[in-house]
Amino acid sequence: MKKKWLLLLLSGLMLVTIGCTKNEQKESVQAPALVVGMELAYPPFETKDAKDNPSGVSVDLSKDLASYLGRPVSIVNTNWDGLIPSLQTGKIDVVISSMTITAERGEVIDFSIPYAHSYLALLVNKQSKVQTNDDLNKEGIVVDVKKGTTGYVYAKKYLTNAQVNALSSENACVTEVTQGRADAFIYDQLTIYRQSQVNEDTTRAILIPFQNSENWGMAVKKGNTDLLHSIDAFIVDYQKNGGFERLTQKYLAKEKQTFDTLGFPWFFSTEQK
Template sequence: MNRIRRFLAAGGLLVLLAALAMIAPTARAADRDTLVVGMELAYPPFEMTDTAGKPTGVSVEIATELGRYLGKKVVIQNIAFDGLIPALKTGKIDLIISSMTANEERAKSIDFSEPYLSTGLCLLLKKDSTVKTIRDLDQPDHTVAVKKGTTGHAYAGKQIKRASLLVLDKEAAAVLEVVQGKADAFIYDQMSTYQNWQKNQATTRAILEPFQKESWAVGIRKGNDDLKKKVNAFLKDFRRKGGFERLGDKYLKEQKDAFRKLGYPFYL
């Protein structure tokens, strides 16, 4: 009988532990004093670290201002880009602020705030490339680099049928493939394409007119409607007070000026 009781007690304990494991993410997310924001700190000037290893950049400042608006302490979690949505869904983080494009595929598993930046997919090409449009790129003798988990990766997976697809974990690795002439192009967002072209003008050229327009937004866990309303209210208030314009001037003045000269709109 004692063995049976011990067995039942152990079984009950396992059930209890399993139940606690299931609610643990919710409990972490329910910490009302702290806002845990996930981002990949490898995308300057939006998400990066300073010389002391401290998070900085446009998205970090947005997160900090959001925390101040909500009266919460902000904790930044550095997570690989393709791990951000799983981290949000399991409650390891409360929000994603990581230059993430809001699209239909991602909206199946998470919610998004109102957009706060307009951009689009562009091409960084090797210098001697004759490619003029994204359609020209889809040839059997071409190699297209993309960063894993990005909308460029998603686009290429669906639309690039004949060219070889090179999927890499890091932006810098994809740029290097183009710089060295191993890849014909890198599909990435407009501002980063401009920056990478500026750094490598001797070996690359850029097509900065987006072939797919996109908007960045804050990622929010499904069902967290109260937080979504508060984030949207913050974004509206922050824009009204000139917060986005200030961040644009602080981190992206060169891009803003260059895009205006090139005739491309710049929205932040």
């Protein structure tokens, strides 16, 4: 009788051990990380906190996307001009870095549906005679733009009489304007507003839109349709469930209030002019 009970006890222990082993195996099989590329030099969207960790709107958005997909997230700080090559070579899965959807970029990468909309604006030195974008295309006017941006494209196309300086970073462009070496810096409305607040003694912002809105999208490697469709579904769900409103309240509440006062379309609004 004792032997019988002993056999039953051993059998039970074996089943428990096997069950635990299977559960441990399940827990150890984790979905691969969603590798997100962004340039951490564009607050409040892509930046670093006091501990040098990725922070900002796009970082939170990346984390929420990864959670939606059931994957951990890995954020890779990548220079702006290296983002598309990193997608093409498979170093990253997706770009979430305030990237404007353009036909030229769409030839080499695939974009999601838009999740944000932006307009170009001007950061102007207070001593400059520039009052509107119409004042830019004149001899003697110096305009700074960041390389590879839509402001750069605009300047090259329309400002043939001005001196256009293409610099490598936003900060360099802002410094040129604050120190009076450039009349204006062309960039998106939100950044121009924030920079004018930081540098209110030396600059002023011209926020009135002078182009149709530009759409921001997430980008994947050409042909990665499975991930692209999942991202599109996430954006729709995120908009529906107030995700972009939460990002606005956390990072852009003051800007939203100002834009509402000026009657400008909001950045995350689905209704654009």
